[in-house]
Amino acid sequence: MSPVLSETGFVAVGAAADVPALEGRSVLVDGRRIAIFRLPDGWAATDAACPHRGGPLQDGIVADHCVTCPLHNRRFDLRTGRQDGGDDAVAVHEVFERDGMLWMRLA
Amino acid sequence: MFSTHGILVAGGGIAGQAVCEAVRARDPHVALTLVCAEAHKPYDRVRLGALLADGTSVEDLRLRPDEWYADRQITVLTSTRVVGADLDAGTVALSDGTVRHADRVVLCTGSDAFVPPLPGRELPGVVVFRDPADCAAMVARSAQIERAAVIGGGLLGLEAAHALAARGCATSVVHLVDRLMERQLDAPAAAMLAPAMEGLGVDVRLSHATQEIAADPDGRVAGLLFSDGTSLACQLVVVAVGIRPQVGLARTLGLAVERGIVVDDRLTTSHPRVLAVGECAQHRGTVHGIVAPIHDQALVAARTLTGADAAYAGSIPTAKLKVMGVDLVTAGAAEGEREVLAADATAQTYRKLVLGADGTVLGAVLLGDIRGAELLMDAVRTGTTTEDGLALLAEASQATAAELPDTAQVCNCNGVCKGAIVGAIREGGLGSTQEVVRVTRAGAGCGSCKPIVSELLALERAGAAEEPAYLCPCARQTREQLAAIVRDEDVRSVSALGEACGAGRACGACKPGLSYLLEERQAGRFRQERHAKFINDRVHANIQHDGTFSVVPRIRGGVVTADELRRFADVADKYELPMIKITGGQRIDLLGVTKEQLPAVWEDLGMPSGYAYSKAVRTVKTCVGTQFCRFGLGDAITVGIDLEEAMEGLHTPHKVKSAVAGCPRNCSEAYVKDIGLVAVEGGWEVYVGGASGATIRKGDLLATVATAAEGKRVALAFLQHYREEGDHLERTYGYLERVGLDAVQAAVLDPERMAALLERFAIARAACDPDPWRERSAPVHPKQFAELDSDAALDLVAPAEATR
Numbered sequence: 001m002s003p004v005l006s007e008t009g010f011v012a013v014g015a016a017a018d019v020p021a022l023e024g025r026s027v028l029v030d031g032r033r034i035a036i037f038r039l040p041d042g043w044a045a046t047d048a049a050c051p052h053r054g055g056p057l058q059d060g061i062v063a064d065h066c067v068t069c070p071l072h073n074r075r076f077d078l079r080t081g082r083q084d085g086g087d088d089a090v091a092v093h094e095v096f097e098r099d100g101m102l103w104m105r106l107a
Numbered sequence: 108m109f110s111t112h113g114i115l116v117a118g119g120g121i122a123g124q125a126v127c128e129a130v131r132a133r134d135p136h137v138a139l140t141l142v143c144a145e146a147h148k149p150y151d152r153v154r155l156g157a158l159l160a161d162g163t164s165v166e167d168l169r170l171r172p173d174e175w176y177a178d179r180q181i182t183v184l185t186s187t188r189v190v191g192a193d194l195d196a197g198t199v200a201l202s203d204g205t206v207r208h209a210d211r212v213v214l215c216t217g218s219d220a221f222v223p224p225l226p227g228r229e230l231p232g233v234v235v236f237r238d239p240a241d242c243a244a245m246v247a248r249s250a251q252i253e254r255a256a257v258i259g260g261g262l263l264g265l266e267a268a269h270a271l272a273a274r275g276c277a278t279s280v281v282h283l284v285d286r287l288m289e290r291q292l293d294a295p296a297a298a299m300l301a302p303a304m305e306g307l308g309v310d311v312r313l314s315h316a317t318q319e320i321a322a323d324p325d326g327r328v329a330g331l332l333f334s335d336g337t338s339l340a341c342q343l344v345v346v347a348v349g350i351r352p353q354v355g356l357a358r359t360l361g362l363a364v365e366r367g368i369v370v371d372d373r374l375t376t377s378h379p380r381v382l383a384v385g386e387c388a389q390h391r392g393t394v395h396g397i398v399a400p401i402h403d404q405a406l407v408a409a410r411t412l413t414g415a416d417a418a419y420a421g422s423i424p425t426a427k428l429k430v431m432g433v434d435l436v437t438a439g440a441a442e443g444e445r446e447v448l449a450a451d452a453t454a455q456t457y458r459k460l461v462l463g464a465d466g467t468v469l470g471a472v473l474l475g476d477i478r479g480a481e482l483l484m485d486a487v488r489t490g491t492t493t494e495d496g497l498a499l500l501a502e503a504s505q506a507t508a509a510e511l512p513d514t515a516q517v518c519n520c521n522g523v524c525k526g527a528i529v530g531a532i533r534e535g536g537l538g539s540t541q542e543v544v545r546v547t548r549a550g551a552g553c554g555s556c557k558p559i560v561s562e563l564l565a566l567e568r569a570g571a572a573e574e575p576a577y578l579c580p581c582a583r584q585t586r587e588q589l590a591a592i593v594r595d596e597d598v599r600s601v602s603a604l605g606e607a608c609g610a611g612r613a614c615g616a617c618k619p620g621l622s623y624l625l626e627e628r629q630a631g632r633f634r635q636e637r638h639a640k641f642i643n644d645r646v647h648a649n650i651q652h653d654g655t656f657s658v659v660p661r662i663r664g665g666v667v668t669a670d671e672l673r674r675f676a677d678v679a680d681k682y683e684l685p686m687i688k689i690t691g692g693q694r695i696d697l698l699g700v701t702k703e704q705l706p707a708v709w710e711d712l713g714m715p716s717g718y719a720y721s722k723a724v725r726t727v728k729t730c731v732g733t734q735f736c737r738f739g740l741g742d743a744i745t746v747g748i749d750l751e752e753a754m755e756g757l758h759t760p761h762k763v764k765s766a767v768a769g770c771p772r773n774c775s776e777a778y779v780k781d782i783g784l785v786a787v788e789g790g791w792e793v794y795v796g797g798a799s800g801a802t803i804r805k806g807d808l809l810a811t812v813a814t815a816a817e818g819k820r821v822a823l824a825f826l827q828h829y830r831e832e833g834d835h836l837e838r839t840y841g842y843l844e845r846v847g848l849d850a851v852q853a854a855v856l857d858p859e860r861m862a863a864l865l866e867r868f869a870i871a872r873a874a875c876d877p878d879p880w881r882e883r884s885a886p887v888h889p890k891q892f893a894e895l896d897s898d899a900a901l902d903l904v905a906p907a908e909a910t911r
Binding site: 013014015018019020021022023025026027028036053054055056058059060061062063064066067068070071072073075084085086087102 | 164166172173174611612613614615616618619636637638639640641642643645650652653654702888889890893894895896
């Protein structure tokens with residue numbers, strides 16, 4: 001079981017080193033697949049499934065603040081979860097790194 | 108005189124959008140609300156055929172993105188209808204139960220498809236062709252049936268039929284009248300159109316009066332019964348016989364309604380605060396069912412709404428058939444007392460002008476050869492007079508964009524005239540067709556006017572070559588500009604390029620293009636970064652709709668051994684893969700492989716990557732040639748395998764598919780490949796720029812040479828030339844059409860230039876990785892093929908650990 005940062009609800013989900021720069025990797029948290037992205041200035045986490053057709057967002061191309069779904073190029077802002085040029089949105093979760101470990105909490 | 112409650116537009120079709128655009132252009136402040144009954148914001152209904160033909164999504168047809176409405180403070184409500192109004196009090200009741208204030212209401216309610224009262228019209232399987240849901244129903248049904256029938260041989264019916272046929276569904280058009288498109292065409296043109304449609308796989312049945320839609324025992328559509336006693340078996344019926352203006356709301360409001368909502372020359376209805384625009388409106392007794400008049404009406408309505416004088420005097424009907432492979436444009440009258448005609452029965456072209464007694468141009472019909480269509484449409488619209496109709500036809504066929512008057516409408520889908528395009532180019536300093544289309548929306552509809560947009564741009568740029576589309580539109584950097592930065596600052600990675608000029612950082616979409624540019628320019632000095640690659644190129648497999656991958660090993664020339672086939676079978680069994688598929692490129696595709704399984708699958712296959720997931724050199728298809736075929740003139744297999752070995756592993760601006768044919772029977776389809784070698788008596792032909800995907804194009808004959816070795820040299824020199832000069836995501840056929848065969852021949856066939864190309868080719872080939880599947884035992888990152896929580900048992904193949 002993942003260790004839980006007491007009281008805050010954050011759980012450890014993996015090693016920061018396992019996510020390469022400007023890429024994403026997914027992890028199952030509470031039965032939900034979450035995509036975690038390493039950005040130039042920190043981390044971002046969203047639901048892994050694109051709201052359009054369920055594409056794996058962790059496999060998308062990541063820019064400074066957005067990810068593009070590899071299936072049909074829907075693009076989402078990683079800060080707000082909102083689709084660029086559309087009405088869809090993906091849930092955004094809290095994530096941070098401490099001592100090489102990634103911690104996250106579902107929104 | 109007007110209060111501040113603003114304008115409410117009822118109806119989010121092309122008309123509603125056009126009214127919003129025209130009003131905003133005249134008044135940036137007036138409150139504007141657009142109420143759309145459909146779930147979508149306004150989209151281009153004219154291109155519904157594209158939705159049907161090739162799976163374009165409604166989003167792709169959107170007329171404007173969300174930001175456009177937000178930036179202009181236009182409130183858009185979707186899935187909402189206007190259900191009533193107190194016109195004198197200035198309140199409007201909506202279907203969501205709310206009431207809004209509005210001083211003026213513009214009815215843009217459009218039309219419904221007219222379905223005649225045929226027995227069987229309610230059966231499942233009978234659809235109209237009006238909105239995306241209809242398209243979805245047609246697509247779903249067309250895949251399961253033997254034949255579809257379209258009732259109605261007008262513009263819409265023919266587009267629906269062509270789209271169905273293009274999906275591979277046997278399709279008949281059933282038309283009441285003895286000729287197609289009788290409202291726009293005269294008899295001779297219609298007589299030429301029917302075989303042209305037949306040539307596209309659409310069965311045309313004229314003079315067929317449908318009497319009944321028959322059902323099978325399960326109560327589904329089984330066929331059509333005609334008045335002459337004959338019948339047609341079909342399992343899908345599309346009714347496209349005409350439109351019926353949507354006047355329900357107008358009736359509720361107590362407005363004068365005849366066939367449509369009656370409007371005056373100011374587009375005002377019988378109530379002074381209510382206007383009507385588009386297919387729901389009836390002006391001087393006419394209801395227009397085509398797109399062009401909508402834009403004319405919207406401009407007049409906007410003037411009326413903003414207190415300016417305006418009068419709409421009607422529109423000249425124009426029509427363009429949006430069917431790939433049939434060029435047809437009509438304007439105004441199709442027949443008259445004085446007709447001037449230039450026709451060629453062999454070439455299947457027909458060009459006619461209809462003139463008034465005084466030489467006024469009243470109409471034009473252009474079929475098979477639509478050169479000068481804009482000039483002739485403008486002549487009809489403006490009522491130009493001519494003494495010599497034949498001379499005008501001849502002049503039009505030679506006319507360039509330069510000779511068009513500023514008033515000539517270039518884009519009939521979005522109602523954009525030449526003057527507006529030229530103005531936008533000058534004002535915005537626009538440099539590429541892509542930009543002009545984005546800014547003016549000319550060419551953003553059916554796209555048929557894009558060549559003229561490009562021509563106008565070229566004129567404005569006084570012959571200077573068009574800026575190629577931006578490689579990074581966010582940072583406004585062209586490929587040439589980026590290449591200069593790469594060269595001048597010796598940039599070696601996508602990140603470094605982003606730091607140098609911002610490219611690739613805002614949306615990231617161009618990163619694979621930047622990566623290719625660096626790889627091509629810097630060859631061996633380029634530092635690869637996986638974040639700049641599409642997922643396919645990070646894990647060397649092709650992502651599928653469910654997130655699994657397909658694995659296609661290299662099978663050079665399509666020749667495989669018994670041992671390899673056994674391994675394919677073993678791998679498929681071991682990993683319980685759901686499908687093994689023979690590809691169109693003479694290879695074998697293993698589908699349903701998870702990302703974590705990839706390294707192990709490659710290991711068990713023991714074959715190199717086929718690069719089937721990448722913008723790279725793909726297959727070289729071959730026929731058996733002289734090795735077995737009794738007609739063979741050349742050893743296609745040996746030449747094909749040799750060519751594939753020479754090229755494999757190289758990235759290219761877009762995928763490059765090749766073939767070698769042992770004789771002109773072309774069994775390996777070399778005529779329609781990016782690079783095709785064809786053995787002929789006494790030598791080899793080298794074709795380039797062929798295509799047989801979404802675009803079908805026979806390749807251009809680049810050269811005829813004496814030996815296969817020379818053919819290979821020409822092919823490789825061309826490949827390198829395309830690698831250096833093609834835009835990212837531009838196939839060879841697009842490149843050939845952009846620069847012309849002459850330019851390519853000059854660049855490739857000149858002995859000195861060919862030698863230099865081949866030298867650079869050799870450098871690039873030496874720097875490339877012919878088998879990235881070796882990363883199974885030397886991954887670029889420990890989690891290259893894994894998620895954070897991937898099952899350890901599936902983690903990298905054992906050799907990965909062993910070799911570390």
